[in-house]
Amino acid sequence: MSVDVNMDAKTLFVHQEITYYNTSNDTLSSIVLNDWNNAFSDKESPLGKRFSDEFYNHFHFATVEERGGTINLIIEDQNKNVLLWDRTKRHPDYIELALSKKLEPNQKITLHLSYASKIPSDRFTKYGYSDDKSINLKNWFLTPARYEDHQFIKYSNENLDDIANAVSDFDIHFKIPKSSTLVTDLNVSDSTQTGAETTYTLTGKNIPDFSLIIEKDPTYKSYKIGDLEVLTNINSGKFKDSLKTAIIKQIVDFSSNQIGKYPFDKIIISEADYEKNPFYGLNQLPKFMRPFHSDFIFEIKFLKTYLNNFIKNSLQLDARKDNWIYDGIQVFTMIDYIDKYHPESKMMGSASKFILLRGFKMAQTDFNEQYSYYYMLMARKNLDQPLNAPKNSLIKYNVQIANKYKAGLSFKYLDSYLGDTLVTNGIRQFYTLNKEKTTSRSDFENILKSSTPKNIDWFFKYIIDSRETIDYKFGDVSKTKDTVTFFVKNKGVPLVPMPIFGIKKKQIIFKKWLETNEIDTTLIFDRKNVDKLVLNYNNEVPEFNLRNNWKSLKTFSLNRPLKPTFFQDLEDPHCSQFFYNPTFYYNLYDGLSPGISFYNYSFFDKPFMFNLNPMYSINTNSIVGSYSLGINKYYRTGTLYNVRYSLNGSYFHYAPDAAYLKLNPSLTMSIREPNYRDNRKQTIFVKYNIINKEPSAIVIDSTDNYSILNLKYYNVKTEVTSHVKFFTDVQFSGYFGKVSADVEYRKLFNNKRFFNIRVFGGTFLYNTNNTQNYNFGVSRPNDYLFDYNIYARSETTGILSQQYILAQGGFKSFVTPSESNKWMTTTNMSYTIWNWVDAYADFGFVKNKGQNNAFIYDSGLRLNLVQDYFELFFPVYSSNGFEITQKQYSDKVRFIFIFSPKSLMNLFTRKWF
Numbered sequence: 001m002s003v004d005v006n007m008d009a010k011t012l013f014v015h016q017e018i019t020y021y022n023t024s025n026d027t028l029s030s031i032v033l034n035d036w037n038n039a040f041s042d043k044e045s046p047l048g049k050r051f052s053d054e055f056y057n058h059f060h061f062a063t064v065e066e067r068g069g070t071i072n073l074i075i076e077d078q079n080k081n082v083l084l085w086d087r088t089k090r091h092p093d094y095i096e097l098a099l100s101k102k103l104e105p106n107q108k109i110t111l112h113l114s115y116a117s118k119i120p121s122d123r124f125t126k127y128g129y130s131d132d133k134s135i136n137l138k139n140w141f142l143t144p145a146r147y148e149d150h151q152f153i154k155y156s157n158e159n160l161d162d163i164a165n166a167v168s169d170f171d172i173h174f175k176i177p178k179s180s181t182l183v184t185d186l187n188v189s190d191s192t193q194t195g196a197e198t199t200y201t202l203t204g205k206n207i208p209d210f211s212l213i214i215e216k217d218p219t220y221k222s223y224k225i226g227d228l229e230v231l232t233n234i235n236s237g238k239f240k241d242s243l244k245t246a247i248i249k250q251i252v253d254f255s256s257n258q259i260g261k262y263p264f265d266k267i268i269i270s271e272a273d274y275e276k277n278p279f280y281g282l283n284q285l286p287k288f289m290r291p292f293h294s295d296f297i298f299e300i301k302f303l304k305t306y307l308n309n310f311i312k313n314s315l316q317l318d319a320r321k322d323n324w325i326y327d328g329i330q331v332f333t334m335i336d337y338i339d340k341y342h343p344e345s346k347m348m349g350s351a352s353k354f355i356l357l358r359g360f361k362m363a364q365t366d367f368n369e370q371y372s373y374y375y376m377l378m379a380r381k382n383l384d385q386p387l388n389a390p391k392n393s394l395i396k397y398n399v400q401i402a403n404k405y406k407a408g409l410s411f412k413y414l415d416s417y418l419g420d421t422l423v424t425n426g427i428r429q430f431y432t433l434n435k436e437k438t439t440s441r442s443d444f445e446n447i448l449k450s451s452t453p454k455n456i457d458w459f460f461k462y463i464i465d466s467r468e469t470i471d472y473k474f475g476d477v478s479k480t481k482d483t484v485t486f487f488v489k490n491k492g493v494p495l496v497p498m499p500i501f502g503i504k505k506k507q508i509i510f511k512k513w514l515e516t517n518e519i520d521t522t523l524i525f526d527r528k529n530v531d532k533l534v535l536n537y538n539n540e541v542p543e544f545n546l547r548n549n550w551k552s553l554k555t556f557s558l559n560r561p562l563k564p565t566f567f568q569d570l571e572d573p574h575c576s577q578f579f580y581n582p583t584f585y586y587n588l589y590d591g592l593s594p595g596i597s598f599y600n601y602s603f604f605d606k607p608f609m610f611n612l613n614p615m616y617s618i619n620t621n622s623i624v625g626s627y628s629l630g631i632n633k634y635y636r637t638g639t640l641y642n643v644r645y646s647l648n649g650s651y652f653h654y655a656p657d658a659a660y661l662k663l664n665p666s667l668t669m670s671i672r673e674p675n676y677r678d679n680r681k682q683t684i685f686v687k688y689n690i691i692n693k694e695p696s697a698i699v700i701d702s703t704d705n706y707s708i709l710n711l712k713y714y715n716v717k718t719e720v721t722s723h724v725k726f727f728t729d730v731q732f733s734g735y736f737g738k739v740s741a742d743v744e745y746r747k748l749f750n751n752k753r754f755f756n757i758r759v760f761g762g763t764f765l766y767n768t769n770n771t772q773n774y775n776f777g778v779s780r781p782n783d784y785l786f787d788y789n790i791y792a793r794s795e796t797t798g799i800l801s802q803q804y805i806l807a808q809g810g811f812k813s814f815v816t817p818s819e820s821n822k823w824m825t826t827t828n829m830s831y832t833i834w835n836w837v838d839a840y841a842d843f844g845f846v847k848n849k850g851q852n853n854a855f856i857y858d859s860g861l862r863l864n865l866v867q868d869y870f871e872l873f874f875p876v877y878s879s880n881g882f883e884i885t886q887k888q889y890s891d892k893v894r895f896i897f898i899f900s901p902k903s904l905m906n907l908f909t910r911k912w913f
Contacts, residue, residue, distance in 0.1 A: 001141065002173045005214065007180065009118075010068070010129045014141060016113040020103070024147055028103040030096050031111075032152035033085075034165060036139035039093035039157035040120040041069025043721075043750060046091065046156035051124070052720040053677055054396050055911045059124050060720055061752050068120030068128065070142070078110040093157045094145060113142060125159050126272040134219075136272050137212040139163055146208075148318070148438070155320055158392050160399065161276070161312070162319035165208040172202040176214055183213040183220045183231055185266040208316070211268045220268075225252045228262055232269040234301050237294030247299045250341070251306055258333050258424060260431040263314055267306070274305045280401050281347065281370050291349030296342075307333055314431065316438045324387040324407045324464065325444055329427055331408020332415070335368050336424075342367065360565065361572040371405040372539055373570055373603075378402040379469065379544055380604040382634040382641050383913050385676060387464045388441075395676050397912040409542050410463045414448070414456065416540045417497050417513060422451045458516060462494035468636060469544035470494045472519070472535050474551040484527045484553065488535065490519050492544065501537040502530035508537070527553075539573070546573030571602040583613055588792040588800050589653035591619035607632055617653065624659070626650035642670040650786070655794045658696035662786050664689055680717040686710075689785050699794045704773060708733040708785065718910075721748045729762075736774050737765035740808070753832035754864075758810060760844075763823035767849075775819035778809035778826070778846060778856065782819065789898075797891070804873060804894035811842045812894050813858035813878040822847040830862055838862040840873070869907070871896040 004013040022028055039047040043060055051059040059067070075083045077100050085097045103109050117140050122128035127138035145152045146164040153164040176182055178198050190201040204210055213220070219233040223245055230248055256262070279300050292300075307330045317325055338345060345367040346352040352363035365373075378384040378398060385398050387407055394403060415423035426448045433439055433447070445460055462468060475487030488498070495516045502509040502525070509530045514523075535549035543549075550559040550573075563575035571577070578600045585593040595615030600606065609632065614625040631645040648664045666687035673680050689708045711730040717723070723746035730739045740762030747755050762776050773784050780803075783790055788807070792800035804812060810828040826844030833839050843857040858878030864871055873894040875883040883892055 001170075003175065005135075005174070005176045007133065007135070007177055007214070010065075010135065011071075012117040012119065012137075012140060014113070014115055014117055016115075016142065018111040018113065018144065019108055020111065020144055021108045022103045022105055024150070025105050026147075026150055027105065028099065030098050031103075032094055032096050032145040032154060033142045034094050034139070034145050034155075034163055035070050035073075035087075035142050036093045036157040036163055037068060037117050037119070037141075038070040038087075040067040040124070042089075042092050043067075044089070045093060046158050047093070050158045052722075053679060055720055056124075057720045060748060062121065062124070065118075066121045067124075068118040071116040071118055073113065073115040073142075076112045078112075080112075083111070091154070091156050094154055095142075115142070117141065122272065126276045133216040135214045136270065137214070139209070140212075143168065143209075146318075153318070155392075160320070160391050162323065162391055163209065164318065164320070167206055167208050167316065169206065170202065170204040170210065173199055174202055174212070175199045179216065181215050181218050183211075183215065183218075183268065185211050185231070185264065185268045187265065207264070207313070209313075211270075213268070213270065220270075223248050225249050227265065228252060229266045230269060230306075231266065232302065234269060234271050234274055234298060234305065236297035236301060239293075239295045239298070243295055244298065247295065248302065251299070251303050251337070254337055254340070255307060255310055255333065258336060258427070259310070259329065260314075260428055262310055263435065267309060267313070269302060269305050269309060273309060274301050277304070277308060277400060279304050280374065291351035293350075296345075296349070303334060303337060304330070315434050317434075317440065320391045322388075322441045323391040324403065325441065327404040328387075328407035328411045331371065331405055332411035332423070332427075335371070335408055335412055338368050361570040365570060369539065371409055372542065375402045375406040375409065375542065376544075376604060378913065380606075381913070382636065383676065384467055386467045393675070393677065395913045398676075406542055410459070413463070413540050413542065414459050416499075418452050418454065418456070423448065426451050458494070458496050462496055463542070466494065468493040470496060470541060471544045471548075472498050473545075473548040474533065474535070477533065477551050477553070479527060479553050482527055483524055484530075484533065485522060485524045486533060486551065487522050488514060488519055491548075495519060496541065498535055498541055499537070501534045502528055503532040503534050503537065504530045511537075531557075532559075547571075547576075549573065569602055571604050577602065583615065585615055585624075585652075586791065587652060588795060588798075589619060589656050590615075590617035590624055593617045593624055595625055605632055619656075620653055620659075622659075624652050626652075639671050639674065640669060641672050642668075644668040644670075654693065654786070655696040655699045657698060658694040660694070660786060661692040662689070678717075679719055680715070682716075683712075683714040685712040685714070687712075691784070691786070696794075700772075704771070706733055706735065706784075710785065722746060723756075733774075735769040736767045738767075738774070738776075739763060739765060740776070754830070754838070755832075756828075756830045756838075758806070758828040759826075760808060760810060760828075761823075761825040762808065762820075764821065767821055772819055772821070775821045776808050776824045778818050778820070778824070778844075779811040779814050781805055781807040802891065802894050804871075804896050806868075806896075809842075809844065809846075811844075811856070811858055812840065812860060812862075812873040813842075813875045813880060813883060813892065815856045815858060815879040817846050817848060817851075817854055817856075820846045820848055822849055826856075832864075833861075836864045838864050866907075869896065869898045 002015045020031060039045045042048060048059060075085055075097060077083055081100055083097055083100060085095045087095045099109065119135055119140060120128040122130045122136060127136045129135045139157065144166040145154065146166050155162065155164050170186065174182065175197050178193055178196050182200055184202060186202040186204045188200055189203055192199050220231045223230040225248060230252065311326050311329055315326065319326065346363065347365040347367055347370045348363050351357060357363040383395065384402060385394055387403055391399060411423055415421065429447050430439065430444050433443060449456060469492045471491040473489050473491055475489045477484065477486040497516060498514045499511055500514055501511050509528050531552065531554050533551045533553065536543050536546060539546060552559045560574060560576045563572065563577050565577055565579050567581045568579055578598060580596055580598045583595045583597045585595065593615040595613055597611060597613040599611040601609045609630045611628045613627065614623055617624045627649050629647045633643045635641050646666045646668065648666065650662050651659060653659045664687050666685065669684040671682035687710045689710055692705045709732045713728045715726040723744065725744040728741045731737065740760065742758055742760040744758040749755065775782050781788060783793065788805050791803055792798065795801040809824060809826045811826065824844065824846045826842060828842045830838045830840040840862050841859040846854045846856060856879045858875060860873060860875040862871060862873050875892050877883065883889065
């Protein structure tokens with residue numbers, strides 16, 4: 001390649017020659033070239049769709065100049081014949097090039113390409129141009145795709161760093177401004193200055209890819225470790241450079257001993273590489289706590305990034321299909337490194353020594369234990385995916401955290417079971433074999449199986465290829481002074497080896513691995529004076545439930561002691577936990593209501609969950625509050641993945657002088673798509689509402705006590721670029737029967753403007769009640785089921801009465817008629833004018849008994865500050881007239897404000913799973 005860089009235009013002008021050798025036994029009529037940089041040119045590309053799925057909106061709001069792409073591509077053969085190539089709309093990031101004549105085995109062809117590579121902003125993927133006038137280049141040039149199993153591997157860029165390039169030799173003349181510096185892991189054989197430019201001659205042999213960084217101000221420093229030159233700009237604070245050198249040498253030497261020698265002369269370890277795949281946990285702790293020293297932070301960041309780049313550059317695997325091998329080797333090596341050099345380190349670093357934190361499991365957890373918790377979060381949510389699943393089929397959390405950590409833990413599990421460092425030796429053999437040929441999962445599997453006389457088929461069948469949960473528990477246990485007789489029951493599907501421990505006063509007396517043929521059978525052990533039997537005591541097996549692994553041999557003793565904990569904590573399998581923490585609730589009538597919540601779940605879901613939350617109402621000097629009891633049943637196969645049986649209740653005031661008591665037994669069935677990345681969620685909800693309302697002298701029709709059967713169905717799919725929701729609601733009581741439905745659609749256009757439309761329709765099937773309690777609401781929902789968090793239910797004036805909830809009619813203006821006891825249909829629309837300013841319009845028909853149909857409408861401006869969480873509505877014109885000129889306009893302004901931590905957490909979690 002001959003490359004001329006224009007730093008101002010963020011564009012590389014490329015003249016390229018590819019000599020393609022057909023090393024296969026097939027005759028080729030076409031060649032596939034990867035052009036991953038062009039994925040940024042189209043918002044509808046697989047890359048753009050993945051950003052939309054994961055609620056990353058910067059790409060879709062970016063300008064054409066920020067997104068980049070490949071421009072003016074021309075391809076000729078050695079005879080200067082222009083060749084035809086095809087790039088599909090669906091896959092704009094690779095092209096299929098038709099050859100002028102077929103390419104026989106062991107023959108070669110030379111291609112000439114010219115194009116401009118417009119580099120995207122680095123805020124999308126961490127690679128690209130940055131505000132400091134540097135460019136970190138990644139997958140910026142066209143190169144042949146790998147050819148395997150009689151076909152080219154056609155992978156689109158989905159921000160997964162798993163490009164399948166053919167291994168190549170490179171010879172590059174790279175021209176940049178003299179004022180800039182070049183950092184690369186290619187060999188620099190020459191550099192010459194001509195005027196205001198510097199031309200570098202770069203070479204690389206037998207590599208699939210390389211790194212190039214152009215900087216205005218140099219940030220990289222070189223460290224010579226034996227024959228290897230390490231270039232890095234990873235930073236974590238100030239400490240002695242001699243210590244940094246020692247840390248780098250320690251990591252390089254450890255990796256060489258554990259895996260093998262790095263095959264190239266140079267390696268780049270950049271801050272961008274780390275930020276792309278950070279050490280989750282380390283980067284989530286607040287900086288003000290300073291739980292780790294600067295040198296330790298640098299060490300972990302460098303270790304993780306070095307191993308990632310080392311393995312990806314060295315092993316020629318299919319990174320999309322066999323990514324679990326990359327992840328397993330990386331995390332397995334990290335675990336061994338921490339065990340060797342930092343065996344006493346804790347998950348929370350020095351914060352574990354704080355007096356207020358010492359009693360928390362989170363503070364007591366060893367550094368390497370945290371991997372299990374990050375994986376188990378997904379398993380308990382029934383969102384875990386098999387390790388062998390293609391990388392692009394994984395949800396974001398599983399790609400970057402859960403599957404990565406589980407892979408390393410699985411390698412550690414197998415290594416602990418086999419002993420004699422057989423897994424470490426197997427990794428070394430696999431690494432050596434990879435230097436001789438392109439390898440795959442079968443090569444790795446064969447090496448591990450041949451290294452031991454034990455049958456380890458279970459490891460690949462259940463640990464790698466399955467998402468079935470491992471869960472063992474004790475059955476009958478009896479004891480004498482000298483022996484203990486027990487039965488270990490398999491509650492799950494996988495039949496895998498399991499360690500059993502004899503414990504006395506928290507000390508391990510013995511450990512034995514139970515083979516698969518010893519499960520579900522009666523076993524007799526020497527008692528050895530132990531007081532507890534524990535399965536998987538050190539959590540070596542990635543087991544779904546560790547709480548049922550304990551059996552006390554003492555008389556009248558709990559299997560696990562009870563441990564109350566202030567605030568939420570990690571799940572501690574050694575104890576039976578319950579948690580308590582202060583809570584605050586507000587509505588106009590109860591005022592600020594402090595309370596305390598008692599619950600039994602940590603960050604993980606449990607089969608049975610409870611929450612008791614008594615509060616003190618300052619305004620009424622009375623006890624209010626809520627409670628919930630729930631039984632979760634998860635289904636590991638099929639689209640119905642969760643059924644929840646619940647009993648909820650609450651007691652609050654709905655008026656200054658009256659309270660309501662609500663009791664709700666309910667059944668919730670959650671349905672998901674077979675493709676876990678599909679954001680579509682469906683829910684079937686059955687609830688029986690028992691409402692007991694105290695009479696109020698202020699609120700009309702307030703004395704009803706009623707029971708209502710409520711059936712709901714939700715079908716929602718939400719992404720950055722679109723949102724579709726279908727919702728139906730059916731209610732039956734002795735007074736009335738009603739049915740309603742609404743459909744909502746939101747679309748982001750290429751001009752960065754949103755269009756939103758919602759259509760609601762509802763009708764009474766029968767209505768024998770003469771009150772307004774159960775009517776459809778036009779401007780605010782008639783919340784007789786007390787489902788919505790309304791700050792002032794019975795108010796018609798004051799700022800809190802202006803709270804807006806998108807339900808039923810969905811009008812923003814308070815128009816007349818305000819309710820319907822017959823039927824109602826409305827439409828709500830909005831369109832972006834500029835940035836977060838929208839114009840809205842609502843219109844519809846309302847029918848009440850004994851009255852003609854009424855046509856109503858309103859319009860105005862919406863400040864869409866945080867969609868569905870913080871919005872303001874300013875009415876302009878409606879059925880009431882030109883509202884902006886009317887008196888007391890401030891009373892007409894509506895607002896949405898959600899400050900519930902649980903609701904706000906969805907803004908974060910929806911990006912991950």
